[in-house]
Amino acid sequence: MCAKASDVTPVDISAEQNPLRPASERRLDRIAGPSSLVFFGVTGDLSRKKLLPAVYDLANRGLLSPSFGLVGFGRREWDDDAFRAFVRENAKAHARTGWNEEVWRQLAKGIRFVSGAFDEDAAFDKLREVLDQLDAEQGTRGNHAFYLSIPPRSFASVTEQLRRSGLAASENGAWRRVIIEKPFGHDLESARALNDIIESRFPSDSIFRIDHYLGKETVQNLLALRFANTMFEPLWNANSVDHVQITMAEDIGVSGRAGYYDGVGAARDVIQNHLLQLLALTAMEEPLSFGAKDLRAEKEKVLAAVSLGDDLSKTTARGQYGSGWQGGEYVRGFLEEDGMNPASTTETFAAIRLEINTRRWRGVPFYLRTGKRLGRRVTEIAITFKEAPLYLFAPSERASLGPNALVIRVQPDEGVTMRFGSKVPGAGMQVRDVTMDMGYGHAFTESSPEAYERLILDVLLGDPPLFPRHEEVELSWRILDPIEEYWAAAGAPETYKPGSWGPDSADELMRRDGRSWRRP
Structure with a gap:
């Protein structure tokens, strides 16, 4: 029987307590607390070559909480194991840091996959169930970030589904954040329209616009x-x-x-x-x-x-x-x-x-x-x-x-x-x-x-x-x-x-x- 989120003992992840953190890095870097990261567009080049390897590198540097979840959302008919194999393959191929099997086993515990289309109600209802399970089993505490590595034309559909399914709203002290990749529109008018869409679903301080050069x-x-x-x-x-x-x-x-x-x-x-x-x-x-x-x-x-x-x-x-x-x-x-x-x-x-x-x-x-x-x-x-x-x-x-x-x-x-x-x-x-x-x-x-x-x-x-x-x-x-x-x-x-x-x-x-x- 799965434990309830309230039954999970909070994990205090200090720099000295994190078992995945190398001793040489236990002073200055900040460590993320319990949370999960959901990737839309997870099979694209950006995810394969940059985003998934970056998640592994953060874990390998001890900067992610053991209570971390990684969820892929896409059209592939994958189960969790198939997605884990995909993440492992691309992390090993493109990660900056060396491979550590112990780190991988810890990271793999929180990896899930949801199959569906961006406008499919049932798929986002399933995503809600999966994130609730991560809260209960992995201890992610309701903290979820949604990375939209997708064309801007799909932003409206995905963010509306996140709102409809109750995933956009922060609740019980937990946070919800959305990450969007450039381009932020193709001119001033479209940028304003895009911003109106995103801010109608998420508060402005929960929207993170990625410019990787920064x-x-x-x-x-x-x-x-x-x-x-x-x-x-x-x-x-x-x-x-x-x-x-x-x-x-x-x-x-x-x-x-x-x-x-x-x-x-x-x-x-x-x-x-x-x-x-x-x-x-x-x-x-x-x-x-x-x-x-x-x-x-x-x-x-x-x-x-x-x-x-x-x-x-x-x-x-x-x-x-x-x-x-x-x-x-x-x-x-x-x-x-x-x-x-x-x-x-x-x-x-x-x-x-x-x-x-x-x-x-x-x-x-x-x-x-x-x-x-x-x-x-x-x-x-x-x-x-x-x-x-x-x-x-x-x-x-x-x-x-x-x-x-x-x-x-x-x-x-x-x-x-x-x-x-x-x-x-x-x-x-x-x-x-x-x-x-x-x-x-x-x-x-x-x-x-x-x-x-x-x-x-x-x-x-x-x-x-x-x-x-x-x-x-x-x-x-x-x-x-x-x-x-x-x-x-x-x-x-x-x-x-x-x-x-x-x-x-x-x-x-x-x-x-x-x-x-x-x-x-």
């Missing part, structure tokens, strides 16, 4: 770099900074994602969320604290102060990658990808020039760019400083000297690089650029957790600083919507060569300002 260690280190050091903040303004470049480049195409990508494009896929969030963190004022309310307030001020300029033909650029040779391999162009509309005008490269109308940043341009089939995979924030008055050095002595720069590398080689001038050894006074590099892999013995590990743990803890709320989402769409409207009326994007750094129009955008893009 979980990356280097992005979080940007706050430490700025506010834990006295050497940077006095220079972090228009008096010293010439311009800022924020780049997210990929060297792959859209193979396998043509159906999703066509009609979305580089700007909606990356700039609206990832890059504008990086811009906000780079440009914001010092918050009163690292709490969610204070961080969000400062980011929102930045996004509200963004200006696009009057002529979008001069402050934006877009392109589509063509066919050609890249890395010794002949690759197809965007319009030749399987399932692609050959008349598509969707961009695979986007670049925009912004300004921020605040006292700190007035007159400093921010250049954002993203694209596929570019020279290499890299995400970075480059702060380029104004040139020093070099009257002491003859032109021939400083020919190899560029402006100082501070580069925060988000991926793949996480770290920080400083570029500055130094004298070349010898009798003369020749100066040239040198770099000072800090790599996370060399500076710290601890390995960085995956972004989804941090974000899933924050959801279970109810800690929202890394999650944008709907005001930030709407402000981002206010910036992007005029650009998308302009592009929609401008015809086809410019073609660029695979392996290059984008179309000529992107270089022209910089040349108008007398600048050039960095070559990461």
Whole structure:
């Protein structure tokens, strides 16, 4: 006979008591309490390669309670054992930490599967039964988070079923939370409609919008770099900074994602969320604290102060990658990808020039760019400083000297690089650029957790600083919507060569300002 939830003895999971927690990690990290996590879209690539491995890694690091449940919801005709085998296979294949059979056995006790469609009443009634069973048998105490790794068109159906079945409402001191993946709409109007749907089912403080870039260690280190050091903040303004470049480049195409990508494009896929969030963190004022309310307030001020300029033909650029040779391999162009509309005008490269109308940043341009089939995979924030008055050095002595720069590398080689001038050894006074590099892999013995590990743990803890709320989402769409409207009326994007750094129009955008893009 199953025990009732009230009969289960509460488990006090302190850092020292958790039997799954390595001794070396029993001091600083926070541990989630009894709870369960329900994945919708559990058989998709994101779940298989990121989410399920992240759950295992959290368990292996001792950051999940022994009273933890993991529930998959999908159309597959699986029983619990079949789903356990699926989770095990993908966790072993993609987990960051080593395999621990003892940890797996503990995790497997709380794994369940519910078969059904997103609009099926009986399936959600069954989900309610399964979660009640986990409360009674696993001790999850009614605390349940619902991860919607599904297309936005299904959000309304799933959240309404959660409301109908009584799973959306917190009760008896327990909590219920919903996690939604980007995209948060495709324009301002749809983002508002989506938010109205979600907030009609869940309170605003129970909604967690995932932007996985905000979980990356280097992005979080940007706050430490700025506010834990006295050497940077006095220079972090228009008096010293010439311009800022924020780049997210990929060297792959859209193979396998043509159906999703066509009609979305580089700007909606990356700039609206990832890059504008990086811009906000780079440009914001010092918050009163690292709490969610204070961080969000400062980011929102930045996004509200963004200006696009009057002529979008001069402050934006877009392109589509063509066919050609890249890395010794002949690759197809965007319009030749399987399932692609050959008349598509969707961009695979986007670049925009912004300004921020605040006292700190007035007159400093921010250049954002993203694209596929570019020279290499890299995400970075480059702060380029104004040139020093070099009257002491003859032109021939400083020919190899560029402006100082501070580069925060988000991926793949996480770290920080400083570029500055130094004298070349010898009798003369020749100066040239040198770099000072800090790599996370060399500076710290601890390995960085995956972004989804941090974000899933924050959801279970109810800690929202890394999650944008709907005001930030709407402000981002206010910036992007005029650009998308302009592009929609401008015809086809410019073609660029695979392996290059984008179309000529992107270089022209910089040349108008007398600048050039960095070559990461």
